[in-house]
Amino acid sequence: MTMGAPRFWRKTQSRYNLYGVKCKSCNATYFPPRKICPSCRRASKLEDVKLTPKGEVLTYTVIRSAPEGFERQTPYIMAIVKLDEGPMVTTQIVDCEPDEVEIGMAVEGVFRKIRESGKDGPIYYGFKFRPARADKDLAV
Amino acid sequence: MRPLTVGICGYGVYIPRLRIRAEEIARIWGGDGEKIKKGLLIEEKAVADFDEDTATIATEAARNALKMAGIEPAAVGAIYVGSESHPYAVKPTATIVAEAIEAAPVMTAADYEFACKAGTAAIQTCMGLVGSGMIEYGLAIGADTAQGAPGDALEYTAASGGAAYLIGKKGLIAEIEDTYSVTTDTPDFWRREGEPYPRHGGRFTGSPAYFKHVLSATLGLMKKIGAAPEDFDHAVFHQPNGKFPRNAAKNLGFTDRQLKEGILVDRIGNTYSGSSLLGLARVLDVAKPGERILVTAFGSGAGSDSFSIRVTEEIEKRRGRAPAVETYISDRRYIDYGTYVKLRRKIKVAE
Ligand SMILES: [Zn+2]
Numbered sequence: 432m433t434m435g436a437p438r439f440w441r442k443t444q445s446r447y448n449l450y451g452v453k454c455k456s457c458n459a460t461y462f463p464p465r466k467i468c469p470s471c472r473r474a475s476k477l478e479d480v481k482l483t484p485k486g487e488v489l490t491y492t493v494i495r496s497a498p499e500g501f502e503r504q505t506p507y508i509m510a511i512v513k514l515d516e517g518p519m520v521t522t523q524i525v526d527c528e529p530d531e532v533e534i535g536m537a538v539e540g541v542f543r544k545i546r547e548s549g550k551d552g553p554i555y556y557g558f559k560f561r562p563a564r565a566d567k568d569l570a571v
Numbered sequence: 572m573r574p575l576t577v578g579i580c581g582y583g584v585y586i587p588r589l590r591i592r593a594e595e596i597a598r599i600w601g602g603d604g605e606k607i608k609k610g611l612l613i614e615e616k617a618v619a620d621f622d623e624d625t626a627t628i629a630t631e632a633a634r635n636a637l638k639m640a641g642i643e644p645a646a647v648g649a650i651y652v653g654s655e656s657h658p659y660a661v662k663p664t665a666t667i668v669a670e671a672i673e674a675a676p677v678m679t680a681a682d683y684e685f686a687c688k689a690g691t692a693a694i695q696t697c698m699g700l701v702g703s704g705m706i707e708y709g710l711a712i713g714a715d716t717a718q719g720a721p722g723d724a725l726e727y728t729a730a731s732g733g734a735a736y737l738i739g740k741k742g743l744i745a746e747i748e749d750t751y752s753v754t755t756d757t758p759d760f761w762r763r764e765g766e767p768y769p770r771h772g773g774r775f776t777g778s779p780a781y782f783k784h785v786l787s788a789t790l791g792l793m794k795k796i797g798a799a800p801e802d803f804d805h806a807v808f809h810q811p812n813g814k815f816p817r818n819a820a821k822n823l824g825f826t827d828r829q830l831k832e833g834i835l836v837d838r839i840g841n842t843y844s845g846s847s848l849l850g851l852a853r854v855l856d857v858a859k860p861g862e863r864i865l866v867t868a869f870g871s872g873a874g875s876d877s878f879s880i881r882v883t884e885e886i887e888k889r890r891g892r893a894p895a896v897e898t899y900i901s902d903r904r905y906i907d908y909g910t911y912v913k914l915r916r917k918i919k920v921a922e
Contacts, residue, residue, distance in 0.1 A: 447671040503913070503920065504621055525622065526588050528904075542630040542671050544622040554658055556626060556667060564894065564902075 484540020583635020612813020616840025648706025653689025730840025
């Protein structure tokens with residue numbers, strides 16, 4: 432977690448990095464952040480936590496008829512990814528063809544353009560996921 | 572001796588996964604693929620996907636640089652992003668990167684433009700800020716999603732990619748021994764505001780632009796530090812195609828062996844602001860402690876920044892924390908020209 436960054440700043444950038452909450456009473460992690468831990472209720476001790484963007488594909492669908500703003504990206508993959516730390520995230524899977532995605536596939540977070548509002552509006556960025564690189568690929 | 576030792580604490584790269592082969596572009600425009608490949612010494616180029624741009628490329632490169640350096644992002648006091656393809660005409664790319672790597676808000680940031688050498692200009696700025704003690708660490712990034720007009724010779728080389736360098740004084744993987752620049756007002760290549768594609772002065776881009784600046788900056792640096800070509804283990808020159816850097820090297824007295832590790836243009840194209848910085852990263856991926864690297868960037872308009880860099884022992888401990896250049900180059904998928912024009916928005920669609 433960023434040292435000394437005020438809560439306000441972490442909130443505004445939560446779409447750029449995966450911030451969730453962790454309950455210090457039971458160790459459960461939640462994304463998106465919650466106000467209360469459903470297991471501990473009044474004994475909840477929630478704190479912000481930056482989640483590690485690694486996980487696996489729990490289920491997916493290939494979008495061929497996209498909502499407004501996403502038409503030019505079809506076909507693309509939307510998936511529910513189960514993070515290694517527990518929480519589930521709905522996300523686009525990139526760098527992967529529709530016939531390459533599989534349930535259980537290891538994925539990692541990546542920073543991409545999410546949407547552009549028209550030709551002259553703002554560009555929205557955020558996290559998506561892609562097939563994970565094997566650790567051996569990190570070596571030269 | 573120079574009063575200040577500044578250098579590189581970490582570097583990171585990003586090269587998009589999509590590639591288009593020179594033959595595929597030649598197929599559409601009736602060119603002779605083999606002749607073009609031989610003329611430009613290029614096989615294929617890297618193409619940004621639909622949801623990638625200079626900000627996303629710069630962000631992944633920056634995250635990799637921080638991973639290698641192993642420092643808290645809040646310790647980054649400045650971010651400069653050099654590019655000629657910033658996503659917005661007005662609204663800095665550096666702010667997006669700063670937020671995405673969590674270096675914001677207590678820091679300074681700006682975008683740079685100087686054709687293909689905006690990234691090395693960012694390194695020089697960070698050297699000054701770090702050297703003077705104004706900041707502890709500065710992040711200098713060169714990234715582009717370069718475009719050539721359909722059918723133009725530039726379309727064979729204009730590519731996407733980038734590299735980020737964390738500049739500081741502590742924990743250096745390489746010292747920057749010195750830097751030397753040459754700048755003139757030369758109309759060899761330009762793009763007017765609002766125009767989608769650049770124009771170039773044809774033959775004018777060779778002798779009076781690229782070679783004049785690359786040679787004089789490199790010679791100027793070597794004279795300043797009292798070095799000769801044989802004092803360097805590696806040399807990296809800006810790579811608009813495969814021929815220019817080889818000719819520049821030969822002219823200056825550098826050998827093919829010195830050039831070998833840093834030449835990437837044949838496999839990824841000209842990544843503009845990323846070009847010489849990716850070449851340097853490829854060298855740093857394999858360089859041994861004590862080795863000396865010469866880097867000379869070139870930007871049309873025109874100017875060259877030359878650097879002498881010496882690798883430290885520390886580099887061997889930091890390797891493997893982030894993907895190497897070869898990792899990104901070997902992870903690739905080929906696309907056809909139709910997909911290419913769709914992704915790079917070269918076709919008009921109904922709104
Ligand atoms: Zn709990």
